[in-house]
Amino acid sequence: MKKPSRAGHLDPAAICRSSNPMAVRELLTKIGDKWSIFVVLSLELLGGRARFPELKRAVPGISQRILSSTLKTLERDGLVVRELFPEVPPRVDYEMTDLGKSLLLPTQGLVDWAKANWEQVRETQFRYDTR
């Protein structure tokens, strides 16, 4: 397990040097898309394992096509696993992997930040726009 970075002081140089910075951007682009975070969080909310229509209900507003492609990307990345039961009608379970669950933890950091500061961001935007 990786230990959480000690707070206090942050070294942006270390951030930029750490492995390849592209990984960071790719990760952010990936989980920063319109639905991934919600799908991951909803799947965890459903106990870490759920069927397609359960997920669809748990993520209001998502279309079938987007849920499908989002899950495929998550599966490709190893964050969820897909299990097909060859029944009629077919049934598919999606389950969080340990890797997927491990991503929830740092995500929490951003959630906390958004929770703590988003209102201020909105106000700043408003002031900027109404100048």
Next chain:
Amino acid sequence: MKKPSRAGHLDPAAICRSSNPMAVRELLTKIGDKWSIFVVLSLELLGGRARFPELKRAVPGISQRILSSTLKTLERDGLVVRELFPEVPPRVDYEMTDLGKSLLLPTQGLVDWAKANWEQVRETQFRYDTR
């Protein structure tokens, strides 16, 4: 200051309930775009304050137009401040705000995750693609 969330167990329900979940997605979409993170990190790397061409040099590959619009968005969000010196030729300084700096901290969590797990993600992708 917000205290880092205690590890051990994570409550996704809390994540989903925390303020509005839209804030989280908007934040991720924002910093998950192609250049924002690099601009923010580079600005911090340059000591938290820099001029336009310094930033441009510090972020290889970014175009003038994109750097400009990225900075404008960051300014609108209150993550950086823009200071114009009415000289000829004009000169503009960009500086990180405390809010902007505070975002670096949770970002570090994702950086750590990417550093620790990205190779595994790539391998998983490769295996998925070559099936």
Next chain:
DNA sequence: CGGTATCCAACAGGATACTG
């Protein structure tokens, strides 16, 4: 049920040229 195929609108962002 759990998708894929097709079509389309919106937007991000790159190249280039121009301006106060």
Next chain:
DNA sequence: CAGTATCCTGTTGGATACCG
């Protein structure tokens, strides 16, 4: 110097219809 204007392309994602 520090942008903006214009043009253009690729990608994201929404709607709908069809398939095994």
